[in-house]
Amino acid sequence: MARRRGWGGSPPNSDDEASRRIVAAAVELIGRTGSEISIGDVAEALGVIRQTVYRYFPSADALMRAAAIASVDGFLDRLAQQVSGIEDPIEAMTEGVVFTLSEVPRTPHLGILLSGTYSNAHPDSLTSEEAQAFGMTMIKRFDVDWESYGYDDESLYELVEYLLRTMQSFFVSPGNPPRSQDDLRRYLRRWMGSAIIAQAQTSTSVQRP
Known part of the structure; x- marks a missing residue:
């Protein structure tokens, strides 16, 4: 023993x-x-x-x-409060990303998770089972009816991967100088928003006779 x-x-x-x-x-x-x-x-x-x-x-x-x-539960609770009542997926994702990036300096565990820096030997850790589980838990805190926007389980997992990669890019290289929160919101609504809403358009197209 x-x-x-x-x-x-x-x-x-x-x-x-x-x-x-x-x-x-x-x-x-x-x-x-x-x-x-x-x-x-x-x-x-x-x-x-x-x-x-x-x-x-x-x-x-x-x-x-x-x-x-193990350490991000408190962050997820704060995130849920931040996005509470936002039903539009673009607005919810925008606020979620902005809030998450602002929380990284105050939550070092979160920064480690999002940056994929557990080990230099594992650059794919961002898409690990643990990171994907974190991302799924995160977006399921949103008050968004994902199904009504054309998302099934498979496409929701792909959205999570996209979300994680987007946040990692801003975490690793926030820009010089970094965007203000308002500028970041505008940027995300325009470019990330187009990707989010594309699933609804794709789903509608597939269902047409």
Whole structure:
């Protein structure tokens, strides 16, 4: 039972508890430092050796993903309040993206999730299962009747991918100087809005005899 030694004198009672405590320690460290952390950082915080953490998370990449997903619930609640009552998909998505980008500096876990910087070895992490799940949870907080705009499950997942890629591009390269929120809204309504509404036009075209 070597895996349960250490832990600041209070070892976990199960593997599930150990995993939760490792993730909680990672979340706390990311919130404190505002940046990526290492397996060694988390092990030190818990009073265990690195190999103990590796038993539950095979890499720092995997641990960062778990920490990012675990820490964005509060953001999603604030997002829901921000877009509450907006039924138009273009307006809802515009406000969602603007709000998310403004929250990144205050929510380092969110920035890590959206930037895809868990590890330089995994540039496709943005489209990982965890990131897609985050995106689906995000847009389902909108008061938009997606079906009435021609979206089925498949096209909604594609919209999520588009949303994640759009936000990542602004997060990684916001511009010099960055757009003001009003200018960003105008830009997104024009260009992202055209892409969002295209699904309704495509769906109508397919249904015609």
